[in-house]
Amino acid sequence: MKTAAEPLDAIRTPWRIPPFRRFVSAGLISAAGSAMAPLALAYSVSEQGGGAGSLGLVLATNTLPTIVFLLIGGVFADRLSRSRILFLGNLLAAAAQGALAVTVATGHATTLSVAACGLISGTAASFIVPAVQGAVAQLVPQEHLQQANALLRLPGNAVKVLAPVVGGLVVAASGAAWALAWDALTFVIAAFLLLTLPLDAPPTPATGVLADLRAGWTGFWSRTWLWTYTAAGAVLVAAWLAGFQLLGPLVAARDYAGARDWGLIQAAFSGGLLAGTLVCLRWKPYRLLTVAIATAGALALPLAALAAALPLPVVLAAALLAGVGLDVAIVAWSTAFQQHVPQEEQGRMSAFNGVGERLAIPLGYLITALATHAWPSRTVLLACAALIAAATALNLCVPDVHRVNRARA
Structure with missing residues (x-):
């Protein structure tokens, strides 16, 4: 693939590749809606009188489909056009968020209906995630992968700085339905931007789905750095999401100024994501x-601060x-993955990693929700922070992870 002006091997920045710019634009537009969605979801449940148990059920049902369908999504990403998968996945996500917005706006939303829409959104994500992971390596040359990964996150992270604050104001002034409707619209726009990208199916042998999965599992298990990173990630991701997404809004409503302050906390976190992207453009x-493992351990900090009820x-x-x-960790991890996993295996390796990291999330939500009935929320938050720190330390003790380094140009 070439640009109109110069071949790929002469390009000094991936931003000069038109398909990559369109890929980034789709991510930016989608992020403009998705950044508001967690806040809108949390307060749509809260408006029904639901507490930690109801929100935990909703968040768990959003995650369950990714565990069930993500492996199939990984096989498809290694067999079919990734642009077609991204198009259909974004349309399905738009339908789910649009239906949720309608039920909330009309006053017919229940915990069950919100969970059902989350089930559909999770199904869409299970096909989108593996396709996205392999798409960057198809659009830009290997020596520009880190810069491309950082540039891909830069516009979206910039939007996330303001989106939670705007979302908090929208939810406070007009209710959650408007934020959810906007999220649905951005998925539709992103879908059509992604449809014609040059993301043809990687060359793979003509085998069955089960054979592909068996071969994928063999490749996954043979890479010690990959499965140990995934195992540690299962603990870290579950503890982070249970602490931040589940308990965070509830603690903010009780100990701080509710939606306004929670929007500010999310904006600060998003500001850090943006700063982390800028770091990755230079470092x-x-x-x-x-680096990916060590920097992800910083997720324990806000949970510990909330647990201590600090100012x-x-x-x-x-x-x-x-x-x-987190952003430094994501960019470093994506670059390592893309450089050390062959293109024709990236969909399945990403899927096994994604399933592994998500396996504990529903259980984490439910255990956390139940734990709040026995212990104060601050105690549970502190436990989540401790789990993140422990998972980080143990993963750094695996010798193989220190051998997965930057490929020489």
Whole structure:
């Protein structure tokens, strides 16, 4: 593939590749809606009188389909056109968010109906995620992968800085339905931007789905750095989401100023994501996987700050640092994955990683919701922070992760 002006091997920045610019634009538009969705979802449940149990059920049903269908999505991503998969997946997500917006606006939303829409959204994500993981490596040359991964996150992270604040104001002034409707519209626009991207199916042998899965599992298990990273990620992701998404809004409603302050905390976290992206545009660490693991451990900071009921400025600073750490971790991990996993296996390897990291999420939500009946929310938040720190430390003790470094140009 070439641009109109110069071949790929002469390009100094991936931003000069038109299909990559369109890919980034689709992500930006989708992020403009998705950044408001968690806040709108949390307060749509809250408006019905639901507490931690109801929100935990909703969040768990959003995650369950990714566990069930993500492996199939990974096989499809290694067999079919990734642009077609991204198009259909975004349309399905738009339908789910649109239906949710209608039920909330008409006053017919229940915990069951919200959970059903989340089930559909999760199904869409199970096909989108593996296709996205392999798409960047198809659009840009290997030496520009880290810069491309950072540029891909830059516009979306910039939007996320303001979107939670705007979302908090929209939810407070007009209710959650408007934020959810906007999210649905952005999915539709992104779908059509992605439809004609040059993301043809990777060359793969003509085997069956089960054979592809068996081969994928063999490849996944043979890479110690990959399955140990996934195992640690299962604990870290579950603890982070249960603490931040489930308990965070509830603690903000009780100990802080509700939707307004929670919107500020989310904005601080998003500001950290943006700052982390800027760091990745300049800093190119050699030990990619080691950096990814270590920086992700910063997610424990805002949970610990909320657990200690520290003043809002301290919580905002902790959320900012967590965002920086997470974005550096994501870019470093994506680059390591794309450089050390062959293109024809990236869909399935991404799917196994995604399933592994998500396996504990529904259980984490439900256990956390039940734990709040026995212990104060602050105690449960502190436990989540401790789990993140422990998972990070143990993963850094695996020798193989320190061998997954930047490929020499």
